[in-house]
Amino acid sequence: MTTRNSSRLAPMVRKLKQHSELSPTEADALLALPNRLATIKAGAFVVREGDKAPDDCILVLSGFAYRSKTAGSGARQILSVHLRGDLVDLQNSLLDIADHNVQALTSIEMAYIQWQDILKVTTACPNIGYALWRDTMIDASMSREWLLNIGRRNARQRVSHLLCELAMRQAATTICDGTNYVLPMTQSQIGDATGLTSVHVNRIFRSMREDGLVNADRRSLIITDWPRLQQAGDFSGAYLHQGAANSFASAGAHGVSPAG
Amino acid sequence: MTTRNSSRLAPMVRKLKQHSELSPTEADALLALPNRLATIKAGAFVVREGDKAPDDCILVLSGFAYRSKTAGSGARQILSVHLRGDLVDLQNSLLDIADHNVQALTSIEMAYIQWQDILKVTTACPNIGYALWRDTMIDASMSREWLLNIGRRNARQRVSHLLCELAMRQAATTICDGTNYVLPMTQSQIGDATGLTSVHVNRIFRSMREDGLVNADRRSLIITDWPRLQQAGDFSGAYLHQGAANSFASAGAHGVSPAG
């Protein structure tokens, strides 16, 4: 009766369980949601700002996606980066008009779930609704941290902070040791995410390399000194609300690798 | 049986109705929520970052509140400003630990509603839950716009944008013509909200005054040229998702006062 083990929606349930309790029945109800698979090429739009809100909601199964907005001047701001298990446009679904873009950062696989079906499940199991609502709130918490990052930290701190966040989030989703992880962003995209120019991001990377913090091999990043990177980025993972599922949300500023 | 007309929670229902349909029964269920009143002095903390999440959720009845976070350096970033009708810490309630501060900007009156009671109502009426969830999403939409504002706009645009947002939001809640409205923020707070220093905010204000955009009388602001202010702030109110309740969410960039 359940599609529990075979469902491709498993990454979503896994992510929700990081912050919310779900009974086996509830988990099964989620895993059984009808959905269709789609593959999207790197750079392609998934949702475009100004579109009428889509009537399905989109889950990242593999690869990386990001949200962005564009200013009148044409400058782009990257708002968040999403990976396996993230529901990438709950944000847009419940509202009338999409207020931001969603784009593929790498080539990605996504599952489309009809919004109607989600409503059905949450009406039947309010607890699932709370888990999804909580997911929206964590999303908002991350925006707030980004606001602090861009508004009140200098360039080196901003870049370090972004790297820490991506390391910690990847450590929570994939089996990886957290010190050597995938960094699918170009320097220009890192600039757009941190409110800097690509030229300046490049200089920051050089200086961080010289200081032995990271070793940015193309497309993947080796964190050579996690405690110092964390310090350099004024980073504490509390805002990710990863809860007990991941051992280092509470580990504070020292001595742990993102894998705990 | 209903407390419909007398309930002090009316501003909340009014705000939810800006973006969500609520049946009379649903509205009454909200208005009938048990709550207690509290008055908080200007500057005092309502919720402090790091606190265990409060078990009630807080509604602004009068005055202004704001959210903030502090960087390791001690620098403060204001994340949002809240007025009459805003649920100011839904964000914190569903999570384990408060990830940001909530403070009174002016002296404020607040209603405290037990989180338990909210859950009861939303379990009984899923539609109310969706309205509150949507409220959280609009909150997130506003964070995203602030991210764009701070990350990709210059000082004059940032300040103008903030003024436009506050004007439009006040026009939607209070009976005011939208061109002469209350601005309870000091220049230093405006700086904290826009990622600037108070000194620079002061210079921007002077130049905007000279250009005839605004007339910042102490504690209240007269917008002398709304269309040009909107243009100067690269502002479009779509991200506020005020919907049909307010005539100018869709009015675009020209020729309307914030009151429509």
Add this chain to the structure above:
DNA sequence: CGAAAACTTGACCCAACTCAACGAACGTGG
């Protein structure tokens, strides 16, 4: 293998910051 995209580095510039001093408004207690 060739074109396009991404990275790298140097030289120069400017928007916003820092430091500092002073006047104006506010609020609080006597």
Add this chain to the structure above:
DNA sequence: CCACGTTCGTTGAGTTGGGTCAAGTTTTCG
């Protein structure tokens, strides 16, 4: 209701972090 300390606003002078422009090199990918 006035005195006085404190916060807020204002302005100038000098500095700087990060931006701009430009030219190369390296990588990627079709």
